[in-house]
Amino acid sequence: MVIVIQCKDKVGLVADIAGVMAKFNINILTMREFVDINEGAFFARLVVEPYNDIAVLQNALQKGLPSDAMVKVNPEPEKKIVVLVTKEYHCLSDILIRNHFKTLGASVEAVIGNYSYLSNICERFGVPFYEISHEEKDKVAFENEIKAQLAQYKFDYLVLAKFMRILSPEFVASYPNQIINIHHSFLPAFIGANPYKRAFHRGVKLIGATAHFVTNDLDEGPIIVQQTIPVNHNYSLSDMIRAGKEIETSVLAKALHFVFEDRVFVFNNKTIVFE
């Protein structure tokens, strides 16, 4: 059973938390804890033996902690997600496969695409796909259609699995810390459009990918996972894009794994990840 806590730091926090566990005779299996000293912020993730009365335990924990404390005892182990896509299949397919074999740590409630390209692969896995085109309408109208569709579902996270439209601040603000994007470069290198093309012309020797929460600043949200792979002069632009897809798939999968297991905390536009 997982417990996550985020609050202002003060002397005795760990003792208080561990004291509650001891009082309830709950063994702590793993405890990961981090204090951001400069900012006076405290983060903890515990895996403890199961306990029946969640509400009582939650209450006992909350009482000992600062009033701003975010405490989650046994957060939903099976998250719900909706996936937004455009044309590229690699990230979505990886998610669908894991979803199908029940190793995603979440269930895919629906997929929304601004083209119909990925409808067929969703159908093969029995996952609802909705085409909402961005064409011949303004962004407000487009996003309102997405919102309307999203309103049909309960979900914990919105995963942008190569969704190539920029979302408005208003849209993003509706789902705070709930939107996860995979960006096709090692941020903050090559912020914005055409990162591979620019990487190719710059002659970089590594390419990377970044999974991050989406905030109003394009490509500037809290980073969850980043990885790079080596490239060299033999790589054409299309080789780079192909290699990039591999690392994008892998980085997004890793980030989702961490988020779905409640290992990720967001604070001051950065993340704490208890890997």
Next chain:
Amino acid sequence: MVIVIQCKDKVGLVADIAGVMAKFNINILTMREFVDINEGAFFARLVVEPYNDIAVLQNALQKGLPSDAMVKVNPEPEKKIVVLVTKEYHCLSDILIRNHFKTLGASVEAVIGNYSYLSNICERFGVPFYEISHEEKDKVAFENEIKAQLAQYKFDYLVLAKFMRILSPEFVASYPNQIINIHHSFLPAFIGANPYKRAFHRGVKLIGATAHFVTNDLDEGPIIVQQTIPVNHNYSLSDMIRAGKEIETSVLAKALHFVFEDRVFVFNNKTIVFE
């Protein structure tokens, strides 16, 4: 100020430790903790605000913990080491440079070599070098000479920086969990002699290095750090050896950094490393 604790696991350990800190009004800056559930073992490393009366604090901690508990409050931050070498310069030089610029986290008390090759580089840094040849004598006599020389020094660790003689169980037993070796392969691949030659003939696509504590089983002691780097068909045997030296230097440096900062615990022939 660092505090490290290793003991049998039981409910309430973290609360006890954190409780002592709270009682002494000592803020915990970072706390890393690990429970080996299968083995019922507990490991913790705390960085806390400095506290004057070490003995009182140590006593208070010890009282609340199982009787087998190993507790170190503010272990010597500047370790002392003796380095054993043969002919290769790369690991020793890296250690001497860091020692010279005071970034090793330890002071090199002396270097012992079974050849004189590395005498000159030690001299340049004002570090005592002793040549103790293994030739024309049996292993017992050879090791006794080393032991006699070591007896002249106080040291926390004996670092085998490419020391190419196999030490006897008797010698190893004299310095339990104090001898750190850099092995020129990704253990347990290529245990024993000539790992690069065997790796070359096997056609591996990665080569690696392993830093580990030395126990009586050759190359079987607790692993501290391992890393690999890619190689390919263009690598001749000597290219592999050259690339190997780079990764050996880097892996040993990383392992020493962790050990000297009291981030490494040994248990059941494995290590816990709070990186």
Next chain:
Amino acid sequence: MVIVIQCKDKVGLVADIAGVMAKFNINILTMREFVDINEGAFFARLVVEPYNDIAVLQNALQKGLPSDAMVKVNPEPEKKIVVLVTKEYHCLSDILIRNHFKTLGASVEAVIGNYSYLSNICERFGVPFYEISHEEKDKVAFENEIKAQLAQYKFDYLVLAKFMRILSPEFVASYPNQIINIHHSFLPAFIGANPYKRAFHRGVKLIGATAHFVTNDLDEGPIIVQQTIPVNHNYSLSDMIRAGKEIETSVLAKALHFVFEDRVFVFNNKTIVFE
């Protein structure tokens, strides 16, 4: 258009090959070439502008080369494969997805499993699945059934995508340099059964995967791709297995990509890979 050549080395080989290209006025786009000096062996892979009369070009090349030369001009760019599996889905699914979206560089003709677990996923992609159980029969009978099924298909490679039965030397000999296996460890560490369990108990700090051609020596065939990822004391055995699946999928995909693009040469139980 790709050309691959493998033969005994001699002075003037590159000139001969390039001379033929110049004579036919075919521009060389990329040429990768390797000489194993110790063994006197020559390997080349050229990408050249398309040329119509393959047979004439092949003949011209062959004439100038040692009589043992293996020359392939424009080898089938779309390979055919049959995949053997047991229960684990990750490698097979990755192959099926790429196959579905035509980015595998090969077409999956059929999948054979010794259990029925993976029948459903194949069905979803319209790929034939055959269950051939190994139970209640000896290895000869089991393998004969597989061979009989394979005889129904033309294929270039047999991919063992987590096929957990050891194939007999007779079976392997029937498909020389055609069987590709993904081994769940960084060979030659942990040859044989239960590599993750042994890695866990050894306390390694990296785990890896190896894609290799299958020969009669178990886990001793020519290595195509190897990769490792870091693990630490927080990893339980099941965490290691989970992380291992990720690296297995990735390593097999990379190896298949190289093989299907005719970038891999086998020689003396090693590979040359023009990555």
Next chain:
Amino acid sequence: MVIVIQCKDKVGLVADIAGVMAKFNINILTMREFVDINEGAFFARLVVEPYNDIAVLQNALQKGLPSDAMVKVNPEPEKKIVVLVTKEYHCLSDILIRNHFKTLGASVEAVIGNYSYLSNICERFGVPFYEISHEEKDKVAFENEIKAQLAQYKFDYLVLAKFMRILSPEFVASYPNQIINIHHSFLPAFIGANPYKRAFHRGVKLIGATAHFVTNDLDEGPIIVQQTIPVNHNYSLSDMIRAGKEIETSVLAKALHFVFEDRVFVFNNKTIVFE
């Protein structure tokens, strides 16, 4: 013996080159070749058996190649370098150690620092150190002093081993493709000052280093080597800087190794590296 060639591409180049080798009965040990198709540029590096009459061979090669061809037969295997430094010791020390043990592939003729901090380490290795302060003078005067000092030496490359002053376009233009810099970030992320501070505040999960030739655009010259290492929320700014020094040292060493072995070609602000 090494031969490097760079010229416009045309049909038959490899045949011409290999034909010359065959005519002189010189066996090619390795040949690495690259054609930039879009730009119509050709690059080759051969390792061939030694041949006595370099001038005759060079002439024969040059005759068959386009008139713009750069051909170097047996370029000086032991390069000469001058190193520019400021205060940080790590890159310089690594270079001095390799220089001392004759594994650098170059000889360090002199070190110039804008502070005296690193004078002592140079002295220990018998390498001349010159302090040229940038204080109380303008950039022109400062650079003129450096140029005057450099004029005392013959050198192939100027290595900026953590030299923290920005060189003027005029200075850079005096040493085209001869100045190699180690930049403390994964370019083009964090171009300019204080990359670690900015990386820390951005919450990146990787830090990197880039070795590149220096051109007039700050941090925009042709990249030779880039590498990254993982960091996480446990890393303070000073931890990042410390980890960064390790990767800087390693990346610069690798780049120098490639350059000194004539494996690096510069073209269109990119490099071709025959690794």
